[in-house]
Amino acid sequence: MAKITVNKDLASERAKCEFNVEELTNYLDGGRENTARRRRMEDKVLSVKELRDEIPEEYLSHKEKYENAIRKAVLFYKVQKSLDDPNQSDHERIRNSYRSTITSAIFKDNSPLTLHIVMFIPAIIGQGNDEQREYWLKRAKNMEIIGTYAQTELGHGTFLRGLETTATYDPATEEFVLHSPTLTAYKWWPGGLAHTANYCVVMAILYTKSKNCGIQPFIVQIRDEETHMPLPGIKLGEIGAKLGYNTVNNGFLGFDNHRIPRDRMLMRNAQVSKDGTFTAGANSKLTYGTMVYVRVLIVNNMANLLAKAVTIAIRYSAVRRQSKLKPEDPEPQILDYVTQQHKLFIGIATSHAYSRTALWLWDHYAKVTSELNAGKLDNLPELHSLACCLKVLSSVDAAVFVERSRLACGGHGYMLSSNLPQTYGLVTPASTFEGENTVLLLQVARSLVKAWQQMLNGRQLAPSMAYLADQKQLDRWDGSVNGIIRAFQKVARGKLAFSVANFEKYQKMGLSREDAWNKASVQLTAAAESHGRAIVVQVFKTETDRIASSLSPPLRKALDQLVELFTLYWALERLGDLLLYSPLSEVDVRDMQARYEELLEKIRPNAVGLVDGFDIRDEILNSALGAYDGRVYERLMEEALKSPLNAEPVNSSFHKYLKPFMQGKL
Numbered sequence: 001m002a003k004i005t006v007n008k009d010l011a012s013e014r015a016k017c018e019f020n021v022e023e024l025t026n027y028l029d030g031g032r033e034n035t036a037r038r039r040r041m042e043d044k045v046l047s048v049k050e051l052r053d054e055i056p057e058e059y060l061s062h063k064e065k066y067e068n069a070i071r072k073a074v075l076f077y078k079v080q081k082s083l084d085d086p087n088q089s090d091h092e093r094i095r096n097s098y099r100s101t102i103t104s105a106i107f108k109d110n111s112p113l114t115l116h117i118v119m120f121i122p123a124i125i126g127q128g129n130d131e132q133r134e135y136w137l138k139r140a141k142n143m144e145i146i147g148t149y150a151q152t153e154l155g156h157g158t159f160l161r162g163l164e165t166t167a168t169y170d171p172a173t174e175e176f177v178l179h180s181p182t183l184t185a186y187k188w189w190p191g192g193l194a195h196t197a198n199y200c201v202v203m204a205i206l207y208t209k210s211k212n213c214g215i216q217p218f219i220v221q222i223r224d225e226e227t228h229m230p231l232p233g234i235k236l237g238e239i240g241a242k243l244g245y246n247t248v249n250n251g252f253l254g255f256d257n258h259r260i261p262r263d264r265m266l267m268r269n270a271q272v273s274k275d276g277t278f279t280a281g282a283n284s285k286l287t288y289g290t291m292v293y294v295r296v297l298i299v300n301n302m303a304n305l306l307a308k309a310v311t312i313a314i315r316y317s318a319v320r321r322q323s324k325l326k327p328e329d330p331e332p333q334i335l336d337y338v339t340q341q342h343k344l345f346i347g348i349a350t351s352h353a354y355s356r357t358a359l360w361l362w363d364h365y366a367k368v369t370s371e372l373n374a375g376k377l378d379n380l381p382e383l384h385s386l387a388c389c390l391k392v393l394s395s396v397d398a399a400v401f402v403e404r405s406r407l408a409c410g411g412h413g414y415m416l417s418s419n420l421p422q423t424y425g426l427v428t429p430a431s432t433f434e435g436e437n438t439v440l441l442l443q444v445a446r447s448l449v450k451a452w453q454q455m456l457n458g459r460q461l462a463p464s465m466a467y468l469a470d471q472k473q474l475d476r477w478d479g480s481v482n483g484i485i486r487a488f489q490k491v492a493r494g495k496l497a498f499s500v501a502n503f504e505k506y507q508k509m510g511l512s513r514e515d516a517w518n519k520a521s522v523q524l525t526a527a528a529e530s531h532g533r534a535i536v537v538q539v540f541k542t543e544t545d546r547i548a549s550s551l552s553p554p555l556r557k558a559l560d561q562l563v564e565l566f567t568l569y570w571a572l573e574r575l576g577d578l579l580l581y582s583p584l585s586e587v588d589v590r591d592m593q594a595r596y597e598e599l600l601e602k603i604r605p606n607a608v609g610l611v612d613g614f615d616i617r618d619e620i621l622n623s624a625l626g627a628y629d630g631r632v633y634e635r636l637m638e639e640a641l642k643s644p645l646n647a648e649p650v651n652s653s654f655h656k657y658l659k660p661f662m663q664g665k666l
């Protein structure tokens with residue numbers, strides 16, 4: 001194997017790291033065996049040279065990008081399948097692979113099969129009855145059919161009760177007639193829908209016996225299994241170029257009185273019998289279950305994407321030298337500027353925070369799902385609220401800190417060869433998809449207002465909201481991490497109390513409940529955001545304490561520093577709130593600021609070790625700035641030379657346009 005020459009600044013950073021990087025990687029992976037398994041899988045996938053791109057994806061046309069992505073998706077799926085452990089349950093498989101980012105090595109802009117894996121199969125599992133699961137899952141898991149999740153329409157994404165696609169039951173033929181009555185009823189956005197999928201789960205308003213029975217899921221064939229031609233009564237296409245996700249093949253779909261058999265309605269929750277009698281499920285919101293599942297997955301996805309961005313930016317900042325700190329000294333590494341540390345260390349801490357929170361949420365999701373399967377629905381509202389608020393916070397923070405990582409790399413961060421713009425293109429849509437963030441915060445607010453009323457009635461609250469019932473004042477500011485967590489809870493409680501009071505005041509002033517809610521909604525969403533912050537800091541602290549207790553002291557210390565940095569960062573970001581709702585004094589603020597700056601200094605020698613600990617291979621980072629060896633300038637030049645414009649010294653446009661133009665002949 002060729003010896004790697006590592007940039008000397010990066011090498012000396014690695015030499016001064018105070019903990020064992022491999023121990024950190026094992027901790028993040030959930031044990032040495034998981035690390036080994038992940039690496040074996042990466043080795044195997046990366047050994048398939050056909051999965052690599054010869055020409056950088058960015059130089060392909062839109063059509064070529066799609067075709068190349070499909071070529072790789074098929075191969076990638078086969079390789080992954082050959083590595084599957086058949087003894088693992090779906091839950092274990094997802095839990096054990098939560099740190100797997102290998103998809104990024106193959107697709108800079110995501111796979112056209114993502115929706116098949118992430119939503120189509122889960123929708124069948126969550127919405128299909130036993131018979132339907134037996135039939136459709138086998139076909140979907142064997143890739144005999146490829147599907148997607150078609151819910152959003154041109155006119156409605158958020159407001160599901162406003163969807164216009166209808167599924168009208170015809171008892172004479174025992175069929176549903178799917179129809180898009182208007183242009184705005186066209187399904188719009190589903191990944192893989194345009195040219196990849198031949199089936200999809202369609203969410204449509206069910207009409208039977210002339211009654212609207214709400215949104216129900218239907219499994220619909222949209223293309224012929226042999227020719228892949230759209231079936232009669234189906235209009236299909238691609239929605240066009242986007243900020244990111246360009247290889248995901250997002251599509252549109254319209255129905256012209258398209259008929260499907262009765263057994264194509266997924267009937268786990270609600271049913272339509274042969275004569276058209278509708279039987280409602282135990283809770284109509286169980287139909288929204290696939291979205292809850294994906295919101296839970298998104299939290300982890302955000303942690304992984306942020307880990308990628310911050311690895312690139314920290315390594316680059318160790319290599320890059322610019323300006324002067326002291327006139328007599330050489331130009332320092334830009335990582336020595338405390339403002340640079342302030343921009344980036346929070347990204348490392350945030351990735352850890354959401355990685356821990358995502359696992360905690362996943363286990364909670366698994367517990368509630370098994371309760372639902374046993375007919376116990378009590379914990380569904382809390383799960384919905386938690387999934388909404390953690391999806392919102394993780395997607396907002398990831399977008400902010402990925403973009404900050406890009407900006408922290410100066411001009412080179414703007415290059416696609418840094419892979420930072422594409423990473424931003426992968427995180428930013430998560431603020432919109434799977435429930436637009438403001439809308440989800442309003443769902444959280446709704447659950448908090450309900451909890452507030454339950455508390456006033458002396459009822460017990462769900463565990464994640466129990467702190468709302470803590471009436472005790474926070475008498476003293478002790479500045480400890482646990483003290484700050486309690487202060488965050490006081491902030492959330494105080495903001496909620498204030499928004500509930502205003503909501504009630506607006507109603508007393510004569511506004512309808514709905515108008516009062518709308519008028520109070522800025523405060524309500526702020527309360528929901530604070531509730532989310534309180535949960536994340538608490539889960540980050542308690543889960544780190546729980547899992548890290550057996551680690552070596554130097555690693556334990558480094559992790560504690562990240563927890564403290566995260567807590568202090570948000571305390572300083574939310575000073576106004578803390579001053580309003582906790583006994584914080586000016587002296588305490590100055591003390592927090594000083595501690596925060598001390599922490600940056602303490603973390604500084606470990607910064608490269610911390611991102612090395614994420615253990616994201618060069619092939620996955622896909623970045624000229626972030627590679628392990630730090631050959632930043634050489635790689636930037638190598639990537640520049642791949643530009644098709646560099647294939648010839650003079651471009652033909654010179655003779656065609658520029659020359660005649662400069663000579664006044666054009």
Ligand SMILES: CC(C)(COP(=O)(O)OP(=O)(O)OC[C@H]1O[C@@H](n2cnc3c(N)ncnc32)[C@H](O)[C@@H]1OP(=O)(O)O)[C@@H](O)C(=O)NCCC(=O)NCCSC(=O)CCCCCCCCCCCCCCC(=O)O
Nearest residue numbers: 103157158159160161285288291297298301384433434435
């Ligand atoms: C919730 C809504 C906003 C409102 O719905 P309604 O109008 O029907 O509700 P009401 O206001 O009447 O009632 C509210 C009531 O219901 C409760 N409720 C609501 N939702 C739920 C729920 N899900 N579960 C339980 N309960 C629920 C709520 O609490 C209220 O109860 P009370 O009355 O008691 O107070 C709704 O309209 C809504 O959800 N809108 C959002 C729509 C949405 O989310 N659409 C998503 C479309 S699909 C999509 O966007 C796909 C995106 C692409 C995803 C790709 C992700 C990839 C990355 C992650 C995975 C990585 C893995 C990598 C794998 C690899 O590639 O290798």
Ligand SMILES: Cc1cc2nc3c(=O)[nH]c(=O)nc-3n(C[C@H](O)[C@H](O)[C@H](O)COP(=O)(O)OP(=O)(O)OC[C@H]3O[C@@H](n4cnc5c(N)ncnc54)[C@H](O)[C@@H]3O)c2cc1C
Nearest residue numbers: 150151152156157158189190191429432433434435436438
């Ligand atoms: C990359 C990407 C992939 C996607 N993939 C899929 C897919 O595979 N399948 C699928 O079905 N869909 C998919 N979607 C669609 C996605 O789920 C919707 O875009 C999303 O749910 C938001 O809905 P909307 O676009 O209608 O936004 P809108 O609801 O129109 O939002 C616009 C603005 O209105 C505000 N707003 C709306 N309602 C309210 C309210 N009640 N109170 C206050 N403010 C409000 C929002 O806050 C926002 O500021 C995808 C979207 C993207 C970007």
